[in-house]
Amino acid sequence: MTFSFYRVGAMVQRYWYLLRSSWPRILDLIYWPAVQMLMWGFLQLYISQNAGYFAQAGGVFIGSVLLWDILFRGQLGFSISFLEEMYAHNLGNIMISPLRPVEFLAALMTMSIIRLSIGMVPVSFLAIAFFGFNVWSMGLALAAFFLNLILTSWAIGIFVSGLLLRNGMGAESLAWTIMFLFLPLTCVYYPVAVLPHWLQWVAWSLPPTYVFEGMRALLIDHVFRADLMVEAFAINVVFFIAASVAFLKLLDSARVQGSLMQTGE
Amino acid sequence: MHAATPAISIQSLVKRYKNTTAVNGISFELEPGTITGLLGGNGAGKTTTIATIMGLVMPTSGTVKVLGAEMPRQRYRVLHRMNFESPYVDMPMRLTVWQNLNVFARLYGAADIGARIEALAEELDLGEFLHRPTGKLSAGQKTRVSLAKALLNKPDVLLLDEPTASLDPDTADWVRGRLERFCAENGATVLLASHNMAEVERLCARVIMMKKGDIVDDDTPANLLARYGRQTLEDVFLDIARGRGEARAVS
Numbered sequence: 001m002t003f004s005f006y007r008v009g010a011m012v013q014r015y016w017y018l019l020r021s022s023w024p025r026i027l028d029l030i031y032w033p034a035v036q037m038l039m040w041g042f043l044q045l046y047i048s049q050n051a052g053y054f055a056q057a058g059g060v061f062i063g064s065v066l067l068w069d070i071l072f073r074g075q076l077g078f079s080i081s082f083l084e085e086m087y088a089h090n091l092g093n094i095m096i097s098p099l100r101p102v103e104f105l106a107a108l109m110t111m112s113i114i115r116l117s118i119g120m121v122p123v124s125f126l127a128i129a130f131f132g133f134n135v136w137s138m139g140l141a142l143a144a145f146f147l148n149l150i151l152t153s154w155a156i157g158i159f160v161s162g163l164l165l166r167n168g169m170g171a172e173s174l175a176w177t178i179m180f181l182f183l184p185l186t187c188v189y190y191p192v193a194v195l196p197h198w199l200q201w202v203a204w205s206l207p208p209t210y211v212f213e214g215m216r217a218l219l220i221d222h223v224f225r226a227d228l229m230v231e232a233f234a235i236n237v238v239f240f241i242a243a244s245v246a247f248l249k250l251l252d253s254a255r256v257q258g259s260l261m262q263t264g265e
Numbered sequence: 266m267h268a269a270t271p272a273i274s275i276q277s278l279v280k281r282y283k284n285t286t287a288v289n290g291i292s293f294e295l296e297p298g299t300i301t302g303l304l305g306g307n308g309a310g311k312t313t314t315i316a317t318i319m320g321l322v323m324p325t326s327g328t329v330k331v332l333g334a335e336m337p338r339q340r341y342r343v344l345h346r347m348n349f350e351s352p353y354v355d356m357p358m359r360l361t362v363w364q365n366l367n368v369f370a371r372l373y374g375a376a377d378i379g380a381r382i383e384a385l386a387e388e389l390d391l392g393e394f395l396h397r398p399t400g401k402l403s404a405g406q407k408t409r410v411s412l413a414k415a416l417l418n419k420p421d422v423l424l425l426d427e428p429t430a431s432l433d434p435d436t437a438d439w440v441r442g443r444l445e446r447f448c449a450e451n452g453a454t455v456l457l458a459s460h461n462m463a464e465v466e467r468l469c470a471r472v473i474m475m476k477k478g479d480i481v482d483d484d485t486p487a488n489l490l491a492r493y494g495r496q497t498l499e500d501v502f503l504d505i506a507r508g509r510g511e512a513r514a515v516s
Contacts (some may be wrong), residue, residue, distance in 0.1 A: 010371030017364045018357060021398075089355040093414070096319045097372040098345040255323040255337060258282055261316050 007099050008180065011107030013156035016114070029119035033069045037123050040065045041131045060219045061189065066127065066135050067215055068188045069120060071208050072179045074088050074153030076162075077115035078108045079175035082161045086169060095260050101251060105244070107225075109154050116150075130192055141218050144229040145211045151236040152207045153179075155243040162243075162250030168259055172192070188212050207232040270333050270496050272297045273318060278327035280313050285311040285498070289478035290327065295472035297419035297421075298452040302465035304498075305475035306506045311458045314328075315424050318456070332420055345374055351426035352408055358400025362391060362457055365399055366417060373418035385413040389443060405436040411439060416447055423448075425457045427466060437461070441468060441488055462498040472498065474505050481505055 045059035063264055085091045094104065127133045135142060160178055163171040185199070186208035192200050203209045210232035214225045256258050271294040280288040288310040295301050303311050306515060316322040317329050320337035328335060334342040357366045358476075363382060370378040386392050389409045394402055399410060408428070415423060427435035428444070441464060450456055459465050466486050474482040474489075482505065484490060486498055493501045 004374075006374070007372055010368050014360070014364075014368040017360050017368070021359045024286070039491075070480065084357070088357040090357050092321070092354040093356065093369070094372075095321055096344065096347070096349050097369065098341060098374065099372050100341060253322070257320065258280075258287075258316070258322050260315070260321045261312065 003100065004103060005022065005256040008103045008106045008110065011099065011104065012110045015111045018084060026118060029115055030122055033073065033119050033123040034126055036066045036069065037062060037127055038130065041127065045131065059131065060216060061220055062127050062131055062133045063135065063215050064188050064212060066120065066124060067211060069151060070146060071149040071153050073119055074112050074116055075157045075179050077112035078154060078157030079160050081108050081111040082164065083172065083175060085103065088163065101248060105158060110158065112157065118263065138218060141224045145215060145218050148207050148211050148229060148232040148236055151240055155236065157240040158243040158247045162247035165254045166259060172231060182208060183205060197222060209234045271295055272332060273456065274330040276328045278317060278329060280317060280322060280324045281325045286478050291480045293473055293480065293483060295454055297454050298470065300448055300455040300457060300469050302469035302472040303456055303470060303475065304465060304502060309475040310478040311475055312426065315456065315458055320426060335395060345418060345423045348392060348415040348418055348420040349424045350411045350428055352411065352430050353426065356399050356410065356414065359398055361396050362399055363395045366413060369414050370417045375417050381417060385416060389413050392449045404431045405433065408440060409430055412443065419451055421453055423453050425454045425455060427459050428462060444468065462502055466498050476505060
């Protein structure tokens with residue numbers, strides 16, 4: 001038996017059944033991105049009316065919020081789908097089925113995009129309606145930003161899922177909070193140059209930093225920095241492979257420790 | 266499958282967790298098409314043994330083979346031919362019964378899914394709640410749904426962990442009848458962990474008794490009753506659990 005899109009589809013269908021059965025779950029996907037975008041949008045509006053530099057940097061805060069949400073909610077969408085199995089005490093059924101780990105991860109990645117689309121597409125139209133900021137006008141640059149951010153979010157999601165398999169629900173809080181470690185380090189709302197020199201090395205080791213720098217170059221200097229996107233992609237490939245290997249190792253470790261039998265507290 | 270290949274073969278299986286030995290070098294084989302009971306008190310090692318057979322747990326040493334495939338290393342060769350039912354493993358509560366069965370049927374690669382679910386709904390009497398959320402069912406209804414999930418792929422090897430726990434006697438008897446029928450019609454090999462001795466006596470041609478990680482006896486129910494001089498398997502179980510077993514069996 002090899003990789004089966006049919007089994008991946010079965011898992012995606014399972015999460016889709018769950019999502020559509022609960023309107024609060026769907027509302028939750030849109031609620032926070034919309035609130036964030038509105039708050040930062042109005043703040044930017046205020047600053048741009050009072051500072052010349054920011055007046056030229058149209059939409060940089062809103063752009064940052066939208067791209068940050070791709071990163072944050074991409075990982076959250078991945079991890080929440082995984083957590084749903086633990087909340088439902090269904091992981092045992094999944095793990096003894098013919099579903100392979102790589103198929104499970106593919107289903108979680110697919111759900112991450114579906115959940116992200118439900119949340120972010122309406123919010124991007126709200127940004128146009130409220131602030132005249134059209135993220136879609138970034139065109140190919142947006143595609144490059146999205147690809148790099150979603151790859152990072154999946155890599156983090158895969159690693160956290162491995163920790164959940166190995167350590168059970170004791171690691172649940174990581175799924176909700178780990179991405180906030182990236183918020184200051186990846187320079188979402190300010191340039192890398194603001195950081196102390198030694199911390200800049202850390203920032204440049206994280207793929208999202210390249211994306212946010214690239215977004216500022218596009219919105220402020222009107223230049224698409226393809227070099228930054230290529231570098232981000234290269235680091236992302238390393239992140240993704242490392243996370244996948246870690247996941248498989250943690251899964252093996254869970255088998256040794258017997259933690260797949262008890263996925264509760 | 267070759268006639269000589271045991272459905273399940275366990276050789277010198279040891280499983281240790283840090284300082285605890287859950288299974289201490291047990292060996293047994295199950296012939297295809299047989300129903301075997303795995304009995305023992307809490308902490309006897311039954312759950313670890315079953316989890317190892319399913320590939321959920323890596324043995325510390327020894328080998329576990331299912332339908333000729335070594336577990337967990339070669340598990341993807343045989344997982345589609347196995348299944349498991351336990352009232353202690355839930356199915357997603359918000360999904361309807363039909364949705365759950367549909368997802369698992371796809372995961373197991375069941376053929377003609379709609380017809381298979383309809384057939385199981387008919388056989389296990391799920392029709393009236395097939396489109397109700399699984400979380401809103403009674404314990405007995407959930408057990409029937411779990412059983413339907415376990416039979417979706419018409420498994421060659423079926424592992425059951427207390428399949429009738431928390432059921433009233435009538436429903437439990439009904440479930441046992443369905444299990445017997447499935448095994449008779451499909452020639453499935455069943456390993457049944459249970460604390461219900463009447464259930465074991467009715468269903469199992471062979472009983473393996475475990476205590477503190479070891480197999481302490483392994484025979485037909487009739488032979489066990491004769492050897493221990495008891496009328497019921499429950500008394501045999503109590504003899505073994507309370508350490509009276511060896512003396513009685515010898516005498």
